[in-house]
Amino acid sequence: MDYLVIKCGGSVFESLPQSFYENIVYVQNELNLKPIIVHGGGPLISSLLTKLGVETTFVNGLRVTTNEVLDIVEMVLSGSVNKRVVRHLIEAGGMAFGASGIDGSLLKAEQVRDCPELGFVGEVVQVKVELLDQIIAQGHIPVISPLGIDERGQRYNINGDTAASAIAKALGARLCFISDIPGIYMNENNEKKTLYKVTKAEVEEMMHNQVITGGMIPKVKAAIDGLAHGIPEASIINGFTKDALLDFCKGKETGTKIILGEEVYSV
Structure with missing residues (x-):
């Protein structure tokens, strides 16, 4: 399958327009792709934590997770x-x-190894691909919330981006991050220049220089x-740009494509 x-x-x-969801359905029905959605929910989680008076903190964009959280x-x-x-x-x-x-x-998950202060934050160690295939075989689009569980029944909060990458790796799927900005950009002469392609080395430099921060x-x-584990493509696109998802699926230039090689330029 082409996932x-x-x-x-x-x-x-x-805030995404309904047309975005219509495009997902179009991708499934007309482009013969098998979409799988992995979603986050950070702002709603933060809002409810605040209402309930539960303190929450972040480390490198990841939420510190106690049992209460x-x-x-x-x-x-x-x-x-x-x-x-x-x-x-369904409405679409x-x-x-x-x-x-x-x-x-x-x-299947286990606790993040290199940052124990995050608490019950996990990393995916196995994806049951057969379950996803069973859902897809019945004509459904899987919509996955990023929580995991270990063999002892301990559940873990998994960053949605990390979970999506793990699923893409297991399926050999193309990976698309939906954002509210055009992609990764640089400030040049007080103007924002979106990078159409950015390399691993460029990304690491931008994180070091705090150009890329937070989430x-x-x-x-x-x-x-x-990408290092074989997924064919990874991009960040703006979900509010008309038909950006369709353009991505059709190989057109949209958002920021992250690559392992050396070529990088802006649009």
Whole structure:
């Protein structure tokens, strides 16, 4: 199958036009691609944590997750956010199947090794591809909330970008991050220049110089890791630009394509 993993961040999905979801359905029906959506929900999680008086902090764009925070993360991601995305796709004329990475142990995970202060934040060690294939075979678009579980039943909060990359690696899929900006950009003469292509070395330099910060860090790291493990393509595109997803699927220039090689230029 020709898979396409679409990571839709929590900061953008609530504002995306319905035409974006219609494009996903079009991709499935007309371009013969098999879309899989992995979504975030950070702003809604933060909002509910604030309302409940639960303190939350971040390290390198990743949320420190205690058991108390994890309860709320699961409630938001696997509950309200997941089902909203499913509803949008149904309204767009598609068939969608919402699931958590915990369901059926779809995303087997373990605690992040190099940053124990993050708490119950996990990394994916195995993706049950057969479960995704079963959902897809029935004509549904899988909509996955990024939570994982280990063999002991301990659940983990997984960064959505990292989860999307893990699924793309397991499937050999193209990977597309949906953002509310055109991609990665540089400031030149007080003007923002979007980079159409950016290399691994350029990304690492921009992170070192704090040009790339916050929530963009997990995106570019996930993209580079995926490319290093065989995914054919990784790009960041603006979900609010008309037909940007279709342009990406058709190989047209849109957003920022992250590559491992040396070529880089701006548009």
